[in-house]
Every structure is written in C-alpha cells, then in structure tokens.
Amino acid sequence: MSRLISSAVPRSAMVTMEASRRSVLRGMALSGLAVGGASLLAACGGGDSGPATGSGATVKFGINEAEGSGAAYDRLKAIADAYAKESGTKVDLNAVDHNTFQESINTYLQGTPDDVFTWFAGFRMSQFADNGLITDLSDQWPIDGLGDSFKQAATASDGKQYFVPISYYPWAVFYRKSVWEKNGWTPPETNDDFMALMDEMQGKGVTPFAFGDKDGWPAMGTFDILNMRLNGFDFHMSLMAGDEAWDGDEVKLVFDTWRKLLPYHQADPLGRTWQEAATSMGKGECGMYLLGTFVVDALGENGEDLDFFTFPQLDSSIAADSLDAPIDGFCVAAAGKNQEAGKAMAKWLGSAAAADAGNNGADAPFIAANDGASTSTYSDLQKKSAEVVGAAANIAQFMDRDTNADFANTVMIPSIQDFLKNPDDIDGVTASIQEQAASIFG
C-alpha cells in the first residue's frame, strides 16, 4: 500500500510520517518496552543530496557489531572502507551492538533504516521479504563466485533473491587433536563406531560430549542434526516451516534418540553456558563438542589443536550430507532512502574483494561465501570448514533462523529445556509443542 503512494508524496516525508505513526503506536502498545532500541537504531537521517551512486553519493550501512567489539566489527569496518575507496561512495557506518540490533530489527526496518544492513539467510530473511521490508535484489544476481546453494539461501518464498551472503560457519563435532592422538581415537565413520567411541571415552573417565544450554539456543543444534540424520533434510525444513506435526512419530524418534545419547553428555547442561562447556572440552574433561566454529572463541587460542567431523549417519537410508551452516550477509532495506546505492553496494558485498577486505582487516578471518576469495589467511580449521560445507548436499540455517522467531524463542527453547530436565516425558513435551505450534502458526 504505502509503497504505491510513495511516488506521489516525497519519499522522505512518507518515511518520516510512517515512522512516527508506527513508533508512536508501537511505543504505546508496548508500554514503552521496546521503543528504546528503535530510537537507538534509527539514527536520524539527514538530508542527503548528490548523485544516487558512485562518487559523491552516500550510502548508509547498518551493522550489527558495536565499535570496538573485536574482529567482527573490524571486518565490517574494513569492508565499508574498502567499498568507499573503490566506488567513491561515502559509506555512513551505523554500528550497533549485536543483541540490540537483533532485538530491534522489526522497528528498525519499519522506521528509518539504513540503506544496507547486516542480516542472516533463512526464514528470518524470508519473513521480511514477505512483508515488503527488504528490497528485491534478483536483478543483482547471479554474483560471480557465489554458487547455487548460496543463491538458494538468498531466495525468499516468492522465488526472488533478497539477500547477499558473505560468510558462514558450519556446526559439527569438534575435538582436541592432541587429546585424541594421545588416546588413539579417530573420527567415527558409522553409528557403531560412534557408539563404541563414546563407550571407550567413558571407560577412560572422559565425558564424551560437552554440553551447555543455559542460554537456551545451543541445544537446538543437537535437535537439528538428529532430525536431519533421522528424518532427512526435507522433513526437517517442512517441520521448521510449520507444515509437519510436532507430536508425530518422526519428532518423537528424534527426542527418543536424544534421550539415549544424553548419558553420554555432560550432566546439568541447563546451568552451563556454551563457553563453559567449551572450556571443559578444551581441558580434555570432555571428548568432543557439537557446536559452531565459534567454539574457537571460547578457547582463547587460534584453534590449531582443534579438528572436527560431521555428525555420523544414523539411518542407513538417509545420507549424512546435511548440516547446519548459518550464512551471514546483507539485505537492502525497502524503506532505505538510497535504493540504487544500496543495491550496488549489496552486490559488491557479495564479491571476493569484499570478503578479502574483511579478512585482511581483522585477526580472525571468517569463511568467505565467495569461491574467489583468498584463503591464504585461513587456518586449517577454516579450510576444512569450507571443504565440508562445499561437499554438503543440503545446508540448514539453524533452528532459530529456519523457523518463525516467535516459535523458536517462546516455545522451542523452554520445551527443549523441559525435555533435558525430564527426558522420559517425550509424549508430554511433543504434545505441548504441537499445541503451541498450532496456536502460533495458525
């Protein structure tokens, strides 16, 4: 609606009008709970003049890392600088703390957002596309060096692309090389190997799996991988989309398998953060840890002594070629003022040059989505991550990116925690999830 009239009314006036109406309504509705973040994010837009793109133009770039927050900020800053230098466009950086950014994204996009902003692939992106909050980028695709799986991840439900990926990180089973060498352990090939390995570890007084779920989300990774291994990728995705029953036999099988694996996990996961669990693995108290590559951050080292394998096959009829590998990247806000400049920058952000600029600008490099990006700064861990993800037939984005955020946060986190507290009541947990899913998905 509003986008139709926007040609008649000056765009800037429209945006302000809409912003104030919405933020006032929202503020009232929520008794001021959520407005703080919105005003923080929507740094007021001054009148921008000059050409839309190229030299002399300004593009506003909203990033989800606060200044001084470490490598992640340094990379984005380096990317912004590189683009400014190469295109002559002035890049106006709006750096916001990660959680604040994520928590106010709704109000941000419906207020006065920056032209280009950092975001994630998956349902979270698709939902914005469905609601007209982000700009169709299909005229910028294909982008050199970004393969089909990335194009797929950038595609919303209408079949068009709304996203440009820059990096990703796989979820896998990590372990300390030195600890495994000393014990003569090798990555399991089959489920039997896997079970034998865990029994052997327990025999030596080592807890096979480190496990922490105080924050609620890390255990989602275990659910994801078990579901993909036991029921296949397609089932997993349609379950995430709300098209399958949560109290069906498939989901019960996942929880039942998990219940049998729990004795191999660290006890009391609900009081432990993922960082504390990673430390236990680092100290050799636990043999392995199912987590994203960011496990390195908690170990305070560069990961030279770390290796990983993908979760083994559990059902002989389902290939073990799917994994969680969340993709980070960029979108162009539909309410952004400078659409042309935003699109041009988004396309460049997908290039090998953007990834290289980011990786050269920070100590800890990410794994670039673009094939052409230089891998000279990569550690062995990163090279292997790129290899494993490249070989995967299906890539999921992680539960809280693949399904409705309302459902993931308010239903799945407490339900999985309930299951971990009381693993024997699978029927109760799945029935409760299904009731709530029906209410949310409608």
Add this chain to the structure above:
Amino acid sequence: MSHTDEAPQQAAAAAPAQAPPQGREKKLPARDRLTVILMVTIPLLLVLLLVWLPALLSVVLSFGKWNGFGGVDTIEWVGFQNYEDIATIYPPFWPAIQHNLIWLGFLFLFPTLLGILLAVILDREMRGSRIYQTAFYMPVVLSLALIGFIWQLFYSRDQGLINDVFGTQVDWYGDPDINLWAVLVATAWRHTGYIMLIYLAGLKGVDASLREAAAVDGASEVKTFFNVIFPVMRPINMIVVVIVVIESLRAFDLVWVVNKGRNGLELIGALVAQNVVGEATRYGFGSALAVIMMLISSVFITIYLRNVFREERRG
C-alpha cells in the same frame, strides 16, 4: 477504583492544616489559580498519555494476534484466545505466578526484616557505622549486569566459588528446584541494603525527645522501638511495604541476566519480555500477559489506597 469518590475528602481533610489565614472559601488570585491549574493539568496529561493510554492499548492489543509487521490493520482479532492459551497451553505461566508469590513472601520475610534490623542497629551510631552503611548499600549501587556476573562467579557449577570451596557439584543456576532460591539470595543481597537505607533515613527523622521520654519512663530499648518508634514510623513502614510489593511484582532483571527467565526462573515480567522484546514479537500474547500482571498489581494498589484513604479520613 476507590479513589474517585474519596479524593475530594482527602483534599478536604488535608486543607485545614495548610489553609491560609483568610479562610479557604476565598478565591485564589488569578495568577495563583493559573499556576495551580497548570501544575495539575500538565502532569495529569502526561500520566494519561504515558501511563493510562498505553495500558488501555495493551488491553486492546491483548485481544489480537499481531507480529508487528505492517500497520495496525493487519492485527487479527482473536477474542480471549490469548488468555485461554496462556492459562491452558503455555507451560511457563503457572510457574511464573507461583514464583512471583514466592518472591513476595521471601522478600518480606528475610531481606526486608534484615534491612530494618540493620537500620535500627546502625541508627545507634556505633563506631564505624558509616563503613557498614556503605558496605551494605554498595550492592544497590552496582549495575545488575555486574551483580549477575558477580553471582555467576559464586554459582557456576563447574568453575564457581561455592562448589570449589565445599567440593560440591550443585547446579545452582541450572537446577530448577534450586535456582530460584539462589537468585533470591542474590536479590536479598541487594534488597537488604535498599530497605536499610530507607529505614535509616526514617529513623533519623524520629524526634529524639520521644526516645528520651521513653527512657525517662524506664522503657527498655526493645520496648521503646516496638511501642514508640515503630508506630511513629508508620509512613516509612507503608513505603517499605509498597516497595517490597512493587519489587516482587516487577522482579525481572536478575533472572533475565541469569537465563532470560526460563527453566525454573519464570516470572511474569520475564514472560512479557520474552514475548515482545527481542526477535519474538507476539505482541498480542505478550500484551495479554502484561494485562494479567496489571490486574494482579491493581489488587495490591487497591488495598494500599483503601488503607491510606481510610487513615486520612480518620486523621
């Protein structure tokens, strides 16, 4: 609400004490009247706009289903569906109500009484009382993020001080049967100092001649406190009661720092936040929770107001 019919009487009761010599029937000069009108209407408008309007809109929104995308015309009205869901299929709700009540009882029984006791002791101006005062009040000054961090150092299962010193493996923050009490202890650490300072300020204001009179009459310290000082402190006692009720209803921050109010730490305030702050944007559902919280607090407010007005009418 009881205050609508009782408010005029309150004004009438209070007026004689401050009435100007010429009698209160006489009209105020125009400028003074304007001042009074402005002083009443501006705060009133602010209160209506910032408190009552949002509250009313929350009530309206609680009958709808809305994820915050698009304008208000996209709200799907579902009647009492949200309330029904909360009471029937939303597992954290009943534990949250229970935890809020436990919170209220605990705050009254332990830190509040302890705070009052500390205030009475410190009021005796023993040596170094300022140092104690500062020490007890320090936690109130610290930011909650810092408090959460400090207690994490005590409570962490694998690396915490308590388990290290005693060689135990208690999962203080993760075990849902224990973590509420662990958090309550951390809250008490802060609440005690808060109550102590308020009560101490009140005690300093008690007329010294009352104590002297009691001493002359031969009353013991304990008797003096319960029979003379405590009744004189009535306004402060009332404030303390109100503070404890408010603190236990809006208790939120510590559990949020610990685990976002899940797994044994559910509180109504945390549930509201889980549903409307952050990426989950179930505005209708969250509003329904907020309305329930408002109803509960209005019970306490009504009791309080009734009490206050009854007193003033009598006095």
